[in-house]
Amino acid sequence: MIQKPYAINKDTMSAFYKFLADQPDVKKIIEYPMLLGNHFNLFYYYQRFHRKQVAVGFTRSIKDGPDEETSGVLGDMIADQVLSQVKDPGQLKFKNMVDILDMAAVKNSRANYLIFHKNTELELFGPRPGNDTGVDPLIKAITRVYRKIFGQPVFEDYSLIVFINKDLNY
Numbered sequence: 001m002i003q004k005p006y007a008i009n010k011d012t013m014s015a016f017y018k019f020l021a022d023q024p025d026v027k028k029i030i031e032y033p034m035l036l037g038n039h040f041n042l043f044y045y046y047q048r049f050h051r052k053q054v055a056v057g058f059t060r061s062i063k064d065g066p067d068e069e070t071s072g073v074l075g076d077m078i079a080d081q082v083l084s085q086v087k088d089p090g091q092l093k094f095k096n097m098v099d100i101l102d103m104a105a106v107k108n109s110r111a112n113y114l115i116f117h118k119n120t121e122l123e124l125f126g127p128r129p130g131n132d133t134g135v136d137p138l139i140k141a142i143t144r145v146y147r148k149i150f151g152q153p154v155f156e157d158y159s160l161i162v163f164i165n166k167d168l169n170y
Contacts, residue, residue: 010049013042014160016115020050030098030111032057033120033138042123055109057100059142060089100142103149106165113154116143116161123159135161 010018020026034056047054092099098109106114117123118135143153143161155162 013046013049014157016155016157016160016162017046017050019155020052020113026052026112028053028055028109028111029113029115030055030057030100030106030109031115031117032100032142033117034058042117042120054096055111056097057114058097059099059101060092061101101145109165111165114146114150114163114165116146116163118159118161 020029029050029052031054098111099105100114116139118139120136139161143163146163147153150163150166153161154164
């Protein structure tokens with residue numbers, strides 16, 4: 001569980017968000033993963049700078065349930081951990097959430113870019129003793145699929161891997 005305060009500012013955020021702010025033709029992006037607790041969710045903060053509509057990516061392929069210790073939902077869990085518990089996926093009808101492994105849903109989202117955060121703890125807190133500083137295994141697996149479908153990322157840095165939704169960007 002995340003228990004340390006953090007500070008982030010526009011000088012330390014990824015250069016991609018600064019680039020995005022200067023792209024008037026870009027209307028919408030998908031960001032993944034989303035931490036459930038607002039105090040851990042940087043999407044709102046970044047949106048203040050880029051001013052684009054944000055859809056949250058999720059996947060139901062995560063078979064990880066509630067916290068074992070509390071049997072509940074914690075702020076540092078990703079949305080997938082809750083949504084994967086829904087028995088009937090037909091019940092999941094979101095306006096601003098997109099199943100990132102459903103390529104028809106990605107295309108229909110009308111998002112210009114798909115942004116994957118490599119390691120949310122590292123992005124929030126920076127390197128810390130005992131913490132993994134690599135790319136989250138889930139992000140590695142999903143972006144491997146995306147590389148096959150969308151080709152190489154259009155942007156990658158210490159915290160983000162970004163793909164362009166080719167069907168929308170001619």
